[in-house]
Amino acid sequence: MARLSICIPSYNRTTYLCELLDSILAQAPGDVEVVVCDDASPDDPSAAMEPYRQRFAHFTYIRQPTNLGLFENFLSAVEHASGDFIWLMGDDDRLEPGGLDRVRAALETSPGITGMTVGVVDYDSDMRAPVGLRDMPPSQDLQTAEEVFTLIPEHLGFMSALVINRQQWLTVVSRYPAASFQNYYPQVHIIGLTLKHFGGWKIIHTPCVRYRSDNDQFGTSLGWVKRLKVDVESYDEVARNVFPDSPTTRRAIAAATLRTHVISRIVNLKTGSTEAVSVLPVATYLLRYYWSHVKFWTVALPLLLLPRPAVGWLKTLYRTFMPSSGARRVTRLKDGT
Structure with a gap:
């Protein structure tokens, strides 16, 4: 059984999905499982997925016969995984170089945690240049759901930054009616309840994921x-x-x-x-x-x-001069300062 399963619910993004899989493949050791659940996409990625069956040691591709919708396809990806931990991943994002090693190392040093949130770099829509760095707190261990949701609730909404114990996830999902989780952020709800039951969450400050900007379906x-x-x-x-x-x-x-x-x-x-x-x-x-x-x-x-031009002017000033802006943070990251 794999220690870590990367779970990718996907819909109509074959090109981006292949780019993501290539970024995983560049880092993936043999003990990492990849699970792709396609939600009956019109651009059917089945043919594009075939080569990855040979390229990954553990690769599962599921094409839903009919469109299940966000929530059901999301859960399906997790249910088809076998790893001790699942890393939820948006189909248009990519791994940051070294990101997989950082997550695997954290799982080795903290095997009893419920899960973790990892650092994220925002890229442009072509994934060519970084445009921002998420404001992630320092790396640390948190114990309770209240601590996690007080410090980093906004980071739990970004699926690709989340790693969670698979059995604990499935236990919580089985205890509550499916309707409990059917909003646009089911992972936030499930993580909240999982933390209430089990506790223990880790923050990895260092970026592990690249987010594709301006691509919100x-x-x-x-x-x-x-x-x-x-x-x-x-x-x-x-x-x-x-x-x-x-x-x-x-x-x-x-x-x-x-x-x-x-x-x-x-x-x-x-x-x-x-x-x-x-x-x-x-x-x-x-x-x-x-x-x-x-x-x-x-x-x-x-x-x-305010009128649009005024907001545009303020945005430029903020990004250029405010040390707390994502643009300034990513500049410091690139400069190594």
Whole structure:
């Protein structure tokens, strides 16, 4: 049985999927399993997957006969794995050089953990140049679900940065009705409940994954307003269901959702989208969730109300001069400082 299974739920991204598999193959030792579950994609990757059966020591490819949807295909990838731990992976991302070795080393030194979150570098849509580095806390071990969801809730939404004990995952999924997890961030919900039952989470600060920017399938299919609501409502649902008796943790989750997902989507709307959005209904909607958060009044709402050129100018200033910006962090990473 493999120690680590890389689980890839996929839909209609054959080219990107092959690029991901090649990045794994460049690092994969013989004890790593790869599981690909294709959700009846129109661009059927079956022929493209055949060579990988010979190139990987442990490779499983499943093509669903009909489209199951995000949630069911996601679970199917995990169910077909056999490793002690599963590394969830988006089909358009790639491994960072050395990323697999860092994860395997962490599993060897901390075999009793429930899982881990790893560092992420944001790349452009062609994966040619890094454009940002996620703000990951220092490497450390956390013990409780409350600690994890207070410190890094926003990082749990990025599937490719997550490694989790497979048996513990399956145990939790079997204890709760499937409907409990059917939002757009099922892994966040499952990880929250798994941590409540078992505890023990690791943070690896060093980047292990490359994220492909400007390739959000949900944003394309749903539109900006619905995509914003996915983030807000999915995290709010997880907070209420997993931490009903911890208002402090729920507030930390809301603050992180506002600080990262909401504000970044507003900036992207104003600087990278031509979609026409009525500001007042959006402001009213966000007010219901974040009226008690200072950043709503001082950052999110002003950005929403400002004209697009002004937001573009502020974004340029932030990326250029603020040491805390992802662009400045990735520059320091490249420079080795």
